[in-house]
Amino acid sequence: MVIPRQFKTISFQALCVPAIVLVVGAQGLAAVYLSIEEAQQAIFPGETFTVVELNKKPKIWRASQGGFFIIDKVIGKHEWITYALGINPDGSIRQIEIMEYREAYGFEVCQKKWRKQFIGKTNTAALKLNADIKNISGATLSCRHVTDGVKDLMELYETVLKK
Amino acid sequence: MKLSLRNEIRRCRPLLGTFVEITVENDGAEKAQKAIDHAFSALERIHKLMSFHAADSEVSKLNRLAFDQPVRVSLPTYNVLKQAKKIYQLTKGIFDIAIAPELMRWKFLPCHSFLKKRSRYSGSTRDIKLFPNRSVRFLRPLQIDLGGIAKGFAVDEAVRVLKENGIKSGLVNAGGDLRCFGEQSHSIWIRHPKNHDQFISFPAAQNLSLATSANSYQGRWKKTGCVHVDGQSRQPLFRSFSVSVYAGSCLIADALTKVVLAIGERSNPLLEKLNAAAFIVQADDKILCYNKETYEKLYSF
Numbered sequence: 001m002v003i004p005r006q007f008k009t010i011s012f013q014a015l016c017v018p019a020i021v022l023v024v025g026a027q028g029l030a031a032v033y034l035s036i037e038e039a040q041q042a043i044f045p046g047e048t049f050t051v052v053e054l055n056k057k058p059k060i061w062r063a064s065q066g067g068f069f070i071i072d073k074v075i076g077k078h079e080w081i082t083y084a085l086g087i088n089p090d091g092s093i094r095q096i097e098i099m100e101y102r103e104a105y106g107f108e109v110c111q112k113k114w115r116k117q118f119i120g121k122t123n124t125a126a127l128k129l130n131a132d133i134k135n136i137s138g139a140t141l142s143c144r145h146v147t148d149g150v151k152d153l154m155e156l157y158e159t160v161l162k163k
Numbered sequence: 164m165k166l167s168l169r170n171e172i173r174r175c176r177p178l179l180g181t182f183v184e185i186t187v188e189n190d191g192a193e194k195a196q197k198a199i200d201h202a203f204s205a206l207e208r209i210h211k212l213m214s215f216h217a218a219d220s221e222v223s224k225l226n227r228l229a230f231d232q233p234v235r236v237s238l239p240t241y242n243v244l245k246q247a248k249k250i251y252q253l254t255k256g257i258f259d260i261a262i263a264p265e266l267m268r269w270k271f272l273p274c275h276s277f278l279k280k281r282s283r284y285s286g287s288t289r290d291i292k293l294f295p296n297r298s299v300r301f302l303r304p305l306q307i308d309l310g311g312i313a314k315g316f317a318v319d320e321a322v323r324v325l326k327e328n329g330i331k332s333g334l335v336n337a338g339g340d341l342r343c344f345g346e347q348s349h350s351i352w353i354r355h356p357k358n359h360d361q362f363i364s365f366p367a368a369q370n371l372s373l374a375t376s377a378n379s380y381q382g383r384w385k386k387t388g389c390v391h392v393d394g395q396s397r398q399p400l401f402r403s404f405s406v407s408v409y410a411g412s413c414l415i416a417d418a419l420t421k422v423v424l425a426i427g428e429r430s431n432p433l434l435e436k437l438n439a440a441a442f443i444v445q446a447d448d449k450i451l452c453y454n455k456e457t458y459e460k461l462y463s464f
Binding site: 134 | 184
């Protein structure tokens, strides 16, 4: 799905340095850090993986030296996060890596409103710039959804995977 | 001036209560990967030492014991406390790490059962005594939370570790408190204080620290309080604008955002003294700059 992105310029008041200032509607903003294979190698370097068949999600692999590799997805207030959890053979947490982060806040609500407001103002040069928004500074976002998700997975490990 | 890291490695982990992203230039995948792992390990150590939420952190130990007896702490915790005291003095108490009782009362921090219930926490950062042997003693009943300064410190540490491991250029971003180093320029985006699906592009950055604080997002204001507290009056700092501070170190940038939130334009002399500059993004899209001279001299190019 192609998601339209919109821009407008706003003034840097009391600032004489010329600067590109854009406000970007970031519906669909995503950061992709690792593929499944990359995450596996980042957490269990050099090991091989076999899928563990379970009736329901999440996706689970057993690493060749006895650990487990699990991919899970959590939905926060305004973000979707796919992350990988590595569990050591002794049942302790080995590593957590975020694989993908996707802003999803207010998608339906904002899209129409944004479109209306900025028709004809889309700047193609800016579009290019927006291709990869990163280095965002703002009020701190909580990672509680991920830590809660990890707790659930460790529960799953204790009840189902551990033998 | 290169504007984007074409060949880069980017990793993200949940740490310090938020998402920490490390981006480094990729000149040899193995070296870069190793450096990132070391940097994350350093962040994990700081997280374990300074978390208010974890019962076994040094911060929890101080809150539990330091009023009754001296508590010896690790060098990183000692250094953060030292910096916190310095900033407390410079800001005449507006920046205060002893605001945990307020944040607990407003339910932004957990009320641990191991903490002695006291009717009144009369102490402030001034009442934290630091001894040369790294012992800490609270002279009055008080509870500290390093949430206003530890992320900045952690970012500085992670950058130091990356450099030590031979990384020439990179960026560490701990939930909005970021620092970049090396010749690479980085595009920076500030989240809009009100509509948080909007981002404002800031001028490209090179070799600097930038931290942003805001609390006007939906759900962050409760009836009684918010995540930012004026250390002097102990009143919540409800603000509809965000504050972004440029500084030489991320610890200073992190701490100063709270001061600018509290006193606005009156923070100008302090910003000048600490070689920092602040941008205010208002809910109506207007952007103000405090201590513009320093910004132009040190942080724009």
